[in-house]
Amino acid sequence: MDGGHHRAATDAARTAALRMDSDLFEPSPDDLSIYGSLLLRGAIAAARTGSRHAIAELLDEAAATGERLGHDGNHMWTAFGPNNVPCHQVNVTLSLGDAGIAIDYARQVDIDKLPINERKATLLLDTSRAFLMCGKHDKALHVLRVAGDVAPEEVAVRPAALRLVRDILATAPISIRREACEYAASLGVIT
Structure with a gap:
């Protein structure tokens, strides 16, 4: 993504997430945090390409993963959790030019629960x-x-x-x- 290869970054995140998901039978908080963070990075990359379908797919799975984790933490230094997903939704919608929707997502975040x-x-x-x-x-x-x-x-x-x-x-x-x-x-x- 840093090199400007956003489509490739999106595809790599999706592929890695699918592989990781199939390997996680009883995921630990570390596993869920890494998996959720990977999905969020994929959504950021997808936003750079304007692929709203990929963004929605990745963010929905990240939200479900945050709910599975059940709390905001900093496992494996990811700062991943249920509150982290709307933070990324703010960034993604802002990247797409949807400032009003970004503000709506920002209002959903309990900032005091963000771990860093x-x-x-x-x-x-x-x-x-x-x-x-x-x-x-x-x-x-x-x-x-x-x-x-x-x-x-x-x-x-x-x-x-x-x-x-x-x-x-x-x-x-x-x-x-x-x-x-x-x-x-x-x-x-x-x-």
Whole structure:
């Protein structure tokens, strides 16, 4: 996927998931977490190709796997669980340009149950971007600031987060421009 071979990545994830599923008779939490994470990565790759059928298939199986696991954990450093699936649904629908649906998925996540701050920050950054796409600059800035409070290292160094700050700043209405400028300055985006 990193090399831009999204269709091949989708096919590889699906094939590996099918093989893994057929080998799992009594899966452990580690097994379910790896399997679910593989499905989610496949869905992300499928989103890059715009294959809504593959996305739905992979996300549905990931959701069922999250339910089988029954809790959010960080088994095998995957941060996989029932709450992780809607986080990926946010990202996938946003990639497809469906910002309103992404916000709906974001509202389904119990962020306090996500096991790592990086996952929380990713969800919040995606949600902020969705609000910005909907023209809700005040909400986009608010959610971005929450992401900065939850995981300051993620917001301060991620190029995508800093681009989001610049995008909010560039398009902010007068009513929040000063607050957006102050936040951008605090991150070193502007001086």
